Structures are given as C-alpha cells and as structure tokens.
Amino acid sequence: MSAHTRCPSGVAVVRPTIEVADIFRRHLDDYRQIHALTEGQMAVARALVACRTPALGGHLDRCTNCGFETPAYNSCRNRHCPKCQALNQARWVESRLQRILPVHYFHLVFTLPSELHSLANNNRAALFALLFRSAADTLLTLAADPKWLGKEAQLAITAVLHTWTRELCFHPHVHCIVTGGGLARDKSQWVPAPRDFLFPVHVVGALFRGKFMAGLEVLLRQGKLHDDLPGRAARRRRQRLYKTSWVVYAKRPFGGPEQVFRYLGRYTHRVAISNSRLVSMDDHALVFRTRGSDTASLSPTEFIGRFLQHILPSRFVKIRHFGLMSSGNAHRSLEQARALLSAIATDSSSTASDGQDEGEEVAAASSVDPKLPWPELLLALTGQDITICPRCQQRTIQRLLLSPARAPPQPQGAA
Numbered sequence: 001m002s003a004h005t006r007c008p009s010g011v012a013v014v015r016p017t018i019e020v021a022d023i024f025r026r027h028l029d030d031y032r033q034i035h036a037l038t039e040g041q042m043a044v045a046r047a048l049v050a051c052r053t054p055a056l057g058g059h060l061d062r063c064t065n066c067g068f069e070t071p072a073y074n075s076c077r078n079r080h081c082p083k084c085q086a087l088n089q090a091r092w093v094e095s096r097l098q099r100i101l102p103v104h105y106f107h108l109v110f111t112l113p114s115e116l117h118s119l120a121n122n123n124r125a126a127l128f129a130l131l132f133r134s135a136a137d138t139l140l141t142l143a144a145d146p147k148w149l150g151k152e153a154q155l156a157i158t159a160v161l162h163t164w165t166r167e168l169c170f171h172p173h174v175h176c177i178v179t180g181g182g183l184a185r186d187k188s189q190w191v192p193a194p195r196d197f198l199f200p201v202h203v204v205g206a207l208f209r210g211k212f213m214a215g216l217e218v219l220l221r222q223g224k225l226h227d228d229l230p231g232r233a234a235r236r237r238r239q240r241l242y243k244t245s246w247v248v249y250a251k252r253p254f255g256g257p258e259q260v261f262r263y264l265g266r267y268t269h270r271v272a273i274s275n276s277r278l279v280s281m282d283d284h285a286l287v288f289r290t291r292g293s294d295t296a297s298l299s300p301t302e303f304i305g306r307f308l309q310h311i312l313p314s315r316f317v318k319i320r321h322f323g324l325m326s327s328g329n330a331h332r333s334l335e336q337a338r339a340l341l342s343a344i345a346t347d348s349s350s351t352a353s354d355g356q357d358e359g360e361e362v363a364a365a366s367s368v369d370p371k372l373p374w375p376e377l378l379l380a381l382t383g384q385d386i387t388i389c390p391r392c393q394q395r396t397i398q399r400l401l402l403s404p405a406r407a408p409p410q411p412q413g414a415a
Contacts, residue, residue: 018278020082020307021048023286027300034301041308044080051076051083057404063389065396073402079318080311082275089269092319093262099334101156101324102341103190104180105260106198107251110135110208111173113244115237120172123225125313128172130219132159134212135174136322141207142199143182143323153182153191154333156324158264161312164272166290168298168306175267177260180253183324183337190340201250209246213238268319272310 024045037045050056058073075084112120112131120127136157142148143155156179165171181192216238219225227234254260279287279295286303290296298306312318321327324334375386387395 018281019275020273020278021051023281023300023303024048026283027304031301031304035305037308038311040314041311044078044311045308047076047078048081051078051081054402055404058402060400060402061386061397062400063392063394063396064398065394066389066392068389068391070390071402079269080271082271082273085269085271089266092268093264096158096264099325099330100257100260101179101334101337102257102345103192104195105254105257106178106180106193107254107263108135108139108176108178108198108204109173109249109251110138110176111171111247111249112212113241113246115241115244117170117172118229119225119227121170121309122228123219125316126219126224128161128163128313128316130212130215131172131174132161132320134208134215135159135176136320137211138204138208139176139178139199140323141211142204144185148199149181149191149193151189151191152185154185154323154329155179155182156334156337157322158325159320159322160264160267161318162267162270163310163312167296168272168303168310170309175264177264179324183333183340187333187336190337190344195253198250201248202245204250205246205248208248209241209244212246213241272307 028045028049052058052073052075054071054073056074056076058071060069060071062069075081077084079085079088110131112127116127120131136159139155139157143153146152158177160175161172162175163170163172178198180195180198181190184191216225220227229237254263273288277289279289281287281300284299285297286300287295287297288303321330323329324337385395387397389395389397
C-alpha cells in the first residue's frame with residue numbers, strides 16, 4: 001500500500017505505508033534469536049533501520065517567510081536499501097548515455113542451475129565472479145568466431161548481477177546488455193549483427209556451461225571453494241551438470257540505444273524487493289506482490305531471512321563491463337567504434353532509406369549532467385524543487401543542521 005502526496009512542482013510522490021525498514025525494526029530481534037547474522041548482514045540491517053531517521057542526523061527545512069518547518073533525515077546510502085537507490089540509478093543512467101554506441105542491443109540472461117545454488121551460497125564472491133566471467137567470455141568467444149557475425153568482432157557488454165526471484169528465493173543470474181555487432185579485430189569497420197538475432201541460444205547455453213564448469217574445476221583443484229557435499233556426491237553433481245542443458249534466455253531486442261540504458265537502469269540499482277511491493281504486515285504475516293496481482297505471504301522472520309540472503313559480499317562489484325565497454329577499451333576501441341558508426345550514420349543520412357540502416361539509431365544526447373549536486377539533479381529529473389516552500393510557494397527555505405545527537409539546529413545558510 002502507498003500514500004500519494006504532491007510536491008510544489010505538481011509531481012506526484014508515492015510514499016509506501018510499509019517499508020522493509022519497518023519489518024527489520026519490529027522483527028529483527030526475533031530473527032536473531034534463531035539465526036546468526038554475518039558481519040555484512042548486520043551492517044546492512046543496522047543501515048536499513050537507521051535510514052532517514054534522527055539516528056543519522058539530517059536537516060530542518062524552515063521557511064523564513066511563513067514559518068513552515070519539516071525535518072528531512074539523512075539516507076544510509078547502503079546499496080541494499082530500497083530507499084537509497086533512485087539518484088544513484090539516475091546518475092548511472094545519465095553517465096552511461098554519454099558513452100552508449102548508436103546501434104541496436106540485445107538482452108540475454110545467464111542463470112546458474114539450481115544444483116549449484118548451495119555451492120554458490122557458500123562461496124558467493126568466487127561463484128558470482130565466475131558467473132560474470134563465464135557469461136561474458138561466452139559472448140566474446142562467439143563474436144570472435146567468423147561463423148556467427150561474418151568476421152571476428154569484439155562486442156560491448158554491460159552485465160548486472162541479480163540473486164533473487166520475485167518471491168525472494170536465491171536465484172543467481174546475470175543480465176547482459178550486448179551490442180548488435182562489434183568492432184572488427186583490425187578495427188577497420190563495424191561488423192553488424194542482424195536486428196532480430198545475435199547467436200543461437202542453444203549454442204550460447206552449451207558454451208556457457210563449458211566455460212563455467214571449466215572455471216569451477218579450476219577453483220576446486222585450487223581448494224578455493226567450500227563444498228558442503230562429500231567428494232562422491234560432489235562428483236555426481238558435476239556429472240549431472242555436464243549432461244544438463246543450461247538455458248540462456250534471450251529477451252526481445254531493444255528498439256533503440258537510449259531505451260536500452262533507460263531500461264537497464266531499472267536493473268542496475270534494484271534491490272531484492274522495493275517498498276512499493278509490500279501490501280500488508282502484522283505480527284504473523286507479511287504480504288507482498290510478486291507478479292501482476294499475485295502475492296506471496298511469509299512470516300516476518302522468514303521475510304528477513306530471504307532478504308538477507310541477497311546481501312552481496314563486501315565491495316563486490318555487481319555491475320561490470322566487458323569487451324568494448326571494459327576499462328581497457330573505453331578510451332580507444334570504444335571511441336574507434338563510435339567514430340566508425342558516426343561515419344555510417346553520416347553516409348546513410350544522405351540517402352533515402354526505410355529507417356532500418358545500422359547507423360541511423362543515434363542515441364539522443366543526455367540532457368542531464370550526472371555530476372549535478374543532488375538537489376539540482378532531483379529538480380532536473382522529477383521537477384521537485386526543495387528550495388520552494390510547500391505552504392507559501394516562495395523560494396525562502398533555509399536549511400538548519402540536525403546532528404545525530406539531536407543538538408539544537410544550527411543555521412547553514414539558505415538552500
């Protein structure tokens with residue numbers, strides 16, 4: 001459930017009446033009586049509980065014209081907090097739009113089979129990194145084979161890790177956004193892929209399985225994994241995995257390059273569940289939306305347990321770039337590809353066409369500077385101007401500091 005308010009600009013602001021933080025505040029102690037939390041899980045729990053409360057301090061917005069006052073408390077800025085991702089997501093999207101290539105894109109999802117969930121849960125950093133590497137290597141290997149694109153080419157790939165289903169079950173998978181084509185090996189031309197097809201999914205799945213299992217064997221031989229299965233059972237599991245078809249899901253291609261990262265922005269900073277999906281809560285049950293009008297019901301402690309299993313290892317990078325998007329190529333090969341595509345666009349614009357040429361889908365320039373201070377970024381993205389008093393509509397808001405110790409407010413000048 002949610003409540004609607006309206007900011008001075010007229011933009012509707014939806015405020016959920018139930019938040020993940022509320023569940024942690026009311027039921028975390030009950031959960032800890034039964035389960036031990038890791039240091040990382042405890043840090044996230046503390047952050048969620050304190051987020052936008054007096055515990056973190058903040059500021060008091062006071063109108064010098066009419067006397068209106070309202071407190072605004074600081075965010076925890078934890079990447080697992082449902083309330084702290086919007087501006088980070090906006091900054092990321094706008095920065096990506098400044099680097100995007102003007103081509104069509106594909107969306108592929110690489111998922112670990114359920115037989116590996118226990119092993120991945122016990123070796124998160126190692127197995128998540130292997131999942132990233134195997135998915136990217138699969139795509140880059142196929143693009144380097146002239147059989148598929150006609151020439152050896154290097155793709156541009158952005159990948160995002162998710163570990164959950166809509167029911168909050170453990171389900172590690174990587175979303176890959178891939179250019180429809182790549183830069184030729186000799187960097188002399190852009191090699192396009194068909195608009196409706198990149199690679200056969202059964203070929204992608206088989207190669208992904210081979211690369212992941214090869215990497216898994218290396219980690220096991222090096223003794224870098226903790227396996228809760230005895231040796232014979234672990235060997236049988238590996239044998240089954242080699243015989244199983246690993247499904248790679250290819251979603252419908254995107255319509256244009258700007259649409260790609262607007263869409264991907266919904267994935268990059270998403271947490272296991274948003275506050276807007278919470279429906280109702282009491283001491284015995286929490287109800288939340290899954291898909292459409294469907295809902296699921298869990299006890300509050302079970303909900304906390306499912307939420308905590310999606311806390312990533314400390315400093316683990318969940319958004320990674322490969323191929324032309326990798327850091328080593330970002331300033332050379334990527335710019336060479338952009339120059340070639342720009343030349344194609346220039347040539348195609350001088351001739352009549354039906355709008356299906358490779359170079360015509362030029363990304364719209366980003367209209368928002370991602371480096372803007374957050375009040376200005378908020379204004380640019382939502383139309384919400386926090387310097388305007390919501391009561392008298394004058395730009396007369398003065399910001400006063402509220403420290404975590406709740407000391408008397410101290411003036412910091414007009415906003």
